[in-house]
Amino acid sequence: MKILVCISKAPDTTSKIAFTDGNTKFDETGVQFIVNPYDEWYALVRGIELKEQHGGTVTTITVGTAADDAVIRKALAIGADDAVRVNTDALDAFQVAEEIANYAKDKGFDLILTGKETINYNGSQVGAMIAEHLDLPYISLATKLDVNDGTAKLDKEIVGGSQEVEAQLPIVVSCAKGMAEQRIPNMRGIMAARTKPLQVVESTSSGQLVNFVNYELPPSKAAVKLIDPDNMDELVALLHNEAKVI
Amino acid sequence: MSVLVYINSEKIAKNSFEAVTYGKKIGSVTVITNGNATDEDLAELGKYGADKVLVDRNFEGTDSQQVTRLVAKAANSLGASTIVFSNDLVGKAIAPRLAVRLKAGLVAGATQVPDEEGKIKVNVFSGKAYGYVKVESTIQIISLLPNSIQPEETGQKATVENFDGEVGTAGLTVKATKKPEGSIPLPEAELVVSAGRGLKGPENWGIVEELAETLGAATACSRPVSDIGWRPHHEHVGQTGVAIRPNLYIAAGISGAIQHLAGVNGSKVIVVINTDAEAPFFKAADYGVVGDAFEVLPRLNEAFKKFKASN
């Protein structure tokens, strides 16, 4: 089975969020970048497990600049076979998806896996966009994925519950919690990752369709109002009269 | 300006009314939908500003490929310049596909209508900041974050017409659907009661569930609690779980780690109950109770019951 896993980098979950250049750019000063958690914990690990079961290859793809190589090596250390980086600073999800679809279209991948969403832009868009480019079925927010004889069986989240679905490969799947357990790369994996192939290809996209013009931080929150633990009637009264939420 | 709004008519819920209300603020609204809702139910969308509802009852909306073809056909035949979705699980699977099909820019998770310059506010960095996005293409697709605007009743009844989306075959087959009876889906819940490791063990969740029941609230939990199996996975909120924005979020025995806050900081009002006055969650809270959840939760439950009885 040929599996492609889409890997993006994201600021470490504890990063302080700030902006520069008149609030038009994310301030990367002092920010640690990690593999976007959904891509790593769910998409990549499940891809590797399926390869371990059925044989085949796991290739990662990242649309980004050389600054992303450290994150790509981490994905290789966890167990991907090789990596591709489309060398461009992608500006929106449309462009990312077009780059990935253009790369993937004649390579015969059986499965294209993405994370549920990136934790910086939270768009949850790229997977569905790749699927439309390639005219493939898209299973969003899958929590379980098994493959048997060219048929994929999946569990996916739906509004208010879950659904069991089947589809013929090739398909595009976005991966959510439940799919797999996080794997910590071991020393051998880290050493091997240094020499695994990382192919850099040039951008082919037609450009962006949306533009993040500027950013803003939320107003700082007023100090918490403390309520005596013996006086829950007061809390209820405040929620009713002041906050007006009940 | 002609606005097309897609709604998932399997369940015409509050977020459908929000999407129609949002569309109405931009132009004249036609709704496109599929599924089995009655003409009568669909006509009700007129109240929120829809002039017309187009419905294709020949297929269920479980396959994103088919729904995308339906909405694209409706958008083309109408010459719609704005297409609105609710950014729920259905919208998330379809809106990006449509963006590619129509080569139209998508603003995912909009929280406001476009300003004078056409910029649209969205949440970024898991709610830790806002971004202002502008669409560069002639058609714009906007998916509206649930619970960011209130439905407004501005009209009467809409006319309902059948529409053939020529959607082709489905790329996936549904084998089973599970919807737990009675429980309120977290992403839609307006009131949420949540607990963390401070509750010590799964056997202690009774006090959380009782409070939720009194309030008609959904239950949630922190990540470690679902990781160790005290609570089901779908209750896990935060950066790597579900992001929610209820009107009221009550958190007991949760420290308020930044990754937890990332999933709940869109809540309108936050109440934190924690024995440790230094717990970081108090900084993000509107109301705080420094105390033992095992005592405070039952007391709060009694207080809500008393309030309900007298209101």
Ligand SMILES: Cc1cc2nc3c(=O)[nH]c(=O)nc-3n(C[C@H](O)[C@H](O)[C@H](O)COP(=O)(O)OP(=O)(O)OC[C@H]3O[C@@H](n4cnc5c(N)ncnc54)[C@H](O)[C@@H]3O)c2cc1C
């Ligand atoms: C990449 C990454 C992603 C993550 N994503 C998420 C996520 O999506 N969601 C999430 O929740 N976490 C997430 N985490 C974990 C997060 O960092 C915290 O570890 C977690 O939220 C802590 O859970 P907790 O507050 O239940 O437990 P603890 O941190 O152990 O806190 C327990 C709290 O209960 C209080 N307490 C103890 N006894 C009582 C009592 N009797 N009454 C009242 N209070 C009491 C304590 O004072 C303490 O504040 C993530 C971490 C990483 C690294």
Ligand SMILES: Nc1ncnc2c1ncn2[C@@H]1O[C@H](COP(=O)(O)O)[C@@H](O)[C@H]1O
């Ligand atoms: N620059 C990128 N390179 C490769 N994959 C990406 C990139 N951005 C997003 N993805 C993938 O698409 C998923 C959804 O991203 P998003 O639509 O930005 O929420 C992520 O979880 C990744 O798997």
